[in-house]
Amino acid sequence: MAPRSDNSTRLSELRKKHGRPPASPSEPKAEMSPTLREEQPRFRGLESGHRACQGCGEALAARLVMESAGPDVMVANATGCLEVFSTPWPQSAWRVPWIHSLFENASAVASGMEAAMKAKGKNTKVLSFGGDGATYDIGFQSLSGMLERHHNVLYVTYDNEAYMNTGIQRSSSTPHAASTTTSPAGAERMGKRHLKKDLLSIVAAHHIPYAASASVAYPADLQRKVRYAMGVEGPTFLVIHSPCPLGWRHDSALTVEIARRGVECGLFPLVELERGALTNIMPIRNPRPVSDYLELQGRFAHLFKKNDYRAVEELDHLQALADHNIATYGLRGDGIDPVDTTGVAQVKRGGPLAGRN
């Protein structure tokens, strides 16, 4: 790693090159020219400068969702990290109409907003955001109600697999064997004793037009799913696997790598369901063992303890869960596919499917 002083010189050079304002008044002001990011015609619904942790998967996911959803939206956000880090009064990182009411009612608030749009004859799409606690647990009933009543709302759950905002307590989305503050690993326990709730199947069982899973490791795929959902009239649902460096106890530079391994090992399958039927999957080109995914995270450290038969057992258990996902959804690809886990991550002129019939 370069010494700190070198880094600051480099930053200063970058500022000059890209026309950023000088970091200090003594630094000569560079000629202003837009940065690459500013030149791109992206809609920045969630602006930078918010207070998410370094490497926050949820912040990355929310930014990607907002870029694809566009400006003619309004958001109902459940209580959670996303709400807290983006809106410390009197600041807000949102460039769209945004409301937070409670932990468990984002779907119902969104239902009301959508009913208002309908009553007023407006087409503004209503989005509803919640973490896994707000979606899998406390807001589960209002989510089901919203889906059943067929409100034209895109619900996005940022799944970081525990209550991170309150101090990393287990939720029904926490994976089996993960250690959290309320499912700690110890002499008698190997982390969470129960399985991760299969919310996507429950949501799909409402026979809504579109339900899908996505991952921050695959932004193009994630954004395609958001764009598709935006075009659907009726309830749509997206669960986005969003690593949390604090709660998963991993290096904040590894967020995307860990998310990718989560998909590649089969523990977090990327699938799409329409009216309850499976319509698309992202094939895994080279399935990895689950240990590749688990070993980078402190919440699974107890599974790698030497000479503990329980650790071996739980690793086998998690591998079996991943194998089950791969078999159930048919995730094992047959050869090289431009939209499999390796292909979709590669930039290809004309898009991933260019040249395909």
Next chain:
Amino acid sequence: MREALEGSQAIARAVSLAKPDVVAAYPITPQTHIVENLSKLVADGNLHTEFVSVESEFSAASVVLGAAAAGARAYTASASQGILLMSEVMFNIAGLRIPLVMTIANRAVGGPLNIWNDQSDTMAVRDSGWIQLHCISNQEAVDTTIQAFRLAQETELPVAVNMDGFVLTHTMEVIDMPDQADVDKFLPPFEFARKLDPANPSTMGTLVDPNWFSEVRHSHHAAMGKALPKIEEIDKLFAKQFGRASGGLLTVEGDKKAKVAILAMGSVVGTMMAGYEDYKDEMPARIVKLRAFRPFPAKALRDALKGCEKLVVIDRAISPGLGGVLGTEVSAVLSTMDNAPKVYNYALGLGGRDIQASTYKDLLKAIENPKAPRFSIFDVDLKKLPPEDR
């Protein structure tokens, strides 16, 4: 037009006259006929509104919150357990200062389960920050409902219109139902300046830290204070247009010069007025009909009780371990009054126990005894209890 209507039916008609954009409701046990009647009006094409049949009272309150925040005129109704389930959302609606209207068909709160009338539901959300008005008759409830929509809009605060369950909601009464054209003149279309709007994006319901929270509460408290004259003003405007008022903040009925007074909210006021007619020669009393419970009209109350020596406050709810809720509040307000009347706080008619016109006489008789308790559940029958519970 005058017609005989059940209370719930009359309220549904009054709500439809206000042309709400969004109505959300859930039939918790116990529930009222208000939303059934509204559904029928929608089904018959007599009311054009987005009717959202939610999966719980919690979502009913949340749907109207979202709808009003997005700029729609919104309405819901509930009672009893439903109010308690809604309570978290009710505090939130008021804290976000979202204007909407709810009818509370006042009923007891369990356990044990009791679906009949008292006011323990609304007292449980006393501090939610809503404007809370109480009606003594179905006519008043109809008129107050129409006023409430204007009041909510002009104060940017939610308004709860309380009417006693069964005693009012399930009772037929001749109602002078206002004409649509007159209501349209009285009630302008819904406008909410802070509404969620992509053309002018704003953030609502942020995280507010200790540096700002006191200021938030102060401004809410101040807004409630400013609502006091608004309640009176809107009632006066209503009276001007429709020829009858609903009682502003409070009114004094009965013998306005009497040295003893009875204060109450809701339908029991009507019962006491009937008692006054029966016994006024031997036992004249002032009847203070309190309409605004929040904001609490402290000054108006002190003015209404000038020259009064003894005051009976009828409570339709109790705070176990303290006494009555309304009685405690009235005592607090009178503590700054010179020559304040002595307050006797009696809880009556809990869980739907019948209150008769003759109760008027019984109450006034009871406080003639110098040893009369300052609080009791007036109509309790101790003989029904084991000795250790008496």
